Amino acid sequence: MPQKNLKNYNFPLQEKGSDNLITIQAIPPFPVKRLGESELLWELNRLKNSSNAEHHFVLAQYFAKLQNNYEASISQLTTKNEEKFPYELKALRHFKRAITLNPMCSKYHISFAEYLDRIYKKRWQGEKYSPSIKKEVMQHFGFAIKTDKEWDHPFRAYGNWLFSLAGSEEICNENDLLKQTIDLAVALYKEAIRRNNSLLLEGIEKYNAFTNNYDELKKIIPDVPQLYYSFAKYLQKNGLWEIYESNFYNDIRSHTERFLFYKAMVEYLCQNKRPGEGVSLLKEYLEYAPKDIPARLWVSKLLFYDVHDKEEGIKVLEIALQLKPEDLDILFSYGKMLFHHGKYEESAEILKRVLSRDTKRHEACFLIGQSYEKLFKMSEAEDYYEQAISLNPNSTEYKRYLIRLRIKLKTNQQ
Known part of the structure; x- marks a missing residue:
């Protein structure tokens, strides 16, 4: 029989007296191919003596999956009872051979430790954890974190197991x-989070x-502002939050990058x-970082649109303009605020400066059109509405304003 490549096969097995076809994909995403019974036995026997670690790892996964579908009522795992759970022992042997x-x-190491832990819990429910089993599980998790310098999973898997044990x-x-168990679990998860920030909430x-204690919970967080x-x-x-808001606020001073701390607090207030109150916090932050443009933009918008202190909002934005006079986002926000403050001529001039450097900014075209309409410069308004629609043809709002303007023009002509 010609030699076959393990990677090309799923291993299907149909037990006698059963209609269930059990399959495991060897190494995704290789295609499914069905082997006959004699071919399957030949392939398994060949791979059993392989010197390729990955072959044994795949066989271990295969037998582990079969065991999940194999019914066996037994209180303890012993050599005498091997015939009642043959796949479990084969899985363990192939995991060990791969290692x-x-x-x-x-x-x-991780897969072996997790599988050993899983079958132990299944066999000895309600009994104390065997010290020898626990020691072996911990040893293999320990080997995994020592051998991997970049991957987060060894630390996550070990930490998860320790939390479960706790x-x-x-x-x-x-x-x-x-x-001791929880402290070690926290240290391991902290390292996993450092390597993969998306694990923080988990x-x-x-x-x-x-624990619900704030000082304890923050022990799991690496010193990264985004994570705080x-x-x-x-x-x-x-x-x-209401319980620990003051604790979080007190932590701000121990960090040099503070914006995200203030951002979390201000968003909650808003x-x-x-x-x-959000404005007060952001002003406090600006005393620490007076040149932070995004923070100044945020303060100005809160003042202008939410607190309704329009004059103060414009003043804050003008300071941002002094710091960065050619910033298009600041210029656009400034022109927009001037429009909503009724200063249509000034707004149009500022927004034209934006368009001179960003000709595809359809929002600026639309606001200029609105400004000219407010100033009764209907022809100019129509031109800018048309320009806005050409840049953003899917906007129903722009089209509605243009149609309304043309109705006005037609009415006035009559």
């Missing part, structure tokens, strides 16, 4: 051991199951219809 052939692969009846009443939720911003959002979402 022996390639001990530096963190994936193999929640078990075995150690939940042993305070010293519980604290880590906080796991730790939050053991996400932490604030978590506290707000879970009803903890969502709760307290924009005035």
Whole structure:
């Protein structure tokens, strides 16, 4: 029989007396190919003696998946009972063989540790965790984090296992051991989060199951402003913000990059219809970072549109213009505020400066058109409305304003 490549096959197996076809894809996304019974046995026997670690890893996954579908009622895993759960033992043997052939692969250590833990819990439900099993699981997780210098998963997997262990009846009443377990889990998750920031909320939720204390929860957060911003959002979402808002505020002074801390607090205030307090916080931040243009833009918009102190909002924006006179976003915001403040001539002139450098800014064309319409310069207004529509033909608002203007022009002519 010609030699076949493992990567080209899923391994289907149909047990006698069963209509269930059990398959596992060897290495995604290779196509499914069905092997006959004799071909399958030949392939399995060939790979069983392979010196390729990945072959044994795939076989371990294959037998682990078969075991998930194999019914066996048994209280303990012993050699005498091997015939009742043949796939479990084969999976363990192939995991170990893969590790022996390639001990530096963190994936193999993690998979073996997780599988060993899973089958132990399935076989010994309600009994204390065997020290030897726990030691072996911890050893393989430990090997995984030592062998991998960049991947987040070894730290995440080990931390997840420790959090699970901390929640078990075995150690939940042993305070010293519980604290040690949780502290190690937090340290591991913190490193996983440092490598992959998207794991922050997952880590906080796991730790939050053991404590609501602010100073404890922040231990899992690497010193990254964006992560503290996400932490604030978590506290707000879970009803903890009112309790810990002052703690979060006090933490600001220990960081040099403070904008995201203030941003989290101001957004919460604005969502709760307290924009005035948000303005006060942002002004406090601007005393620390007076040249922060995005913060000045935000303050000016809050003052102008939410607090309705239009004069003050324009003054704050004019300071931003002095710091960066050619910034198109500042110029556009300034022209827009002047329009809404009734200064149509000034608004049109500012917005023309924006268009001279960004000819595709249809919002500027539209606002200039509105300004000219307010000034009763209907012909100029029509030209700018048409220009805005040519740049953004899908805007129904622009078209509505143009149609309305033309109706006015026609009415006036009559």
